[in-house]
Amino acid sequence: GQQLNQSPQSMFIQEGEDVSMNCTSSSIFNTWLWYKQDPGEGPVLLIALYKAGELTSNGRLTAQFGITRKDSFLNISASIPSDVGIYFCAGQLSWYDNQGGKLIFGQGTELSVKP
Amino acid sequence: DAGVTQSPTHLIKTRGQQVTLRCSPKSGHDTVSWYQQALGQGPQFIFQYYEEEERQRGNFPDRFSGHQFPNYSSELNVNALLLGDSALYLCASSLGTGVYNEQFFGPGTRLTVL
DSSP states (O other), X not given: OOOXXXXXXXXXXXXXXXXXXXXXXXXXXSEEEEEEXXXXXXXXXXXXXXXXXXXXXXXXXXEEEOTTSSEEEEEEOSOOGGGOEEEEEEEEOOGGGTOTXXXXXXXXXXXXXXX | OOOOEEEOSEEEEOTTOOEEEEEEOOTTOOEEEEEEEOTTSOOEEEEEEETTEXXXXXXXXXXXXXXXXXXXXXXXXXXXXXXXXXXXXXXXXXXXXXXXXXXXXXXXXXXXXX
């Protein structure tokens, strides 16, 4: 089945630094999503990407949908303590592939920010 | 506006027992998906319910079953529990099943199987 490889597994950075994480797949996806999960909570959607090559920003977050449709990256600029958490990429196929609605998640990147 | 709610928050069961987890979708949502999240892993798709029918299923055995009620709430049932079923079970709701319909996640139910 489809699998997503997310890297790095964890990051320890200083407040104010920029962060980059990425996700690759052996399969093509029609949609790439980035989520953040805080302890005791479910994942919260940060950015959704629907088109190959698309570059989308949400405040200090920027994400891109790879041209090959098999990868995506997420950048966080000028990190702050509240950025701490686990970030997940997720891929989604369309109903044309009889897989609509099903999200395939990466293993997550745990981000720690030192004030 | 209440978000996705799940009950119970935590649950401890022993091997071989059966468990039922419950989910109330976000107001206005009609589609519910269930995910299993093992410790240190990303969520894995179990199945999705829409119009009271299972529309899609992930690679989970038949011990995992579900139901959706006319008010769109849903239950996840797991029979013959195994130690490996210990995980956080997440429910996500959306309005419709399309890729543009954002899935909102609940806080999850932490299941421990002893």
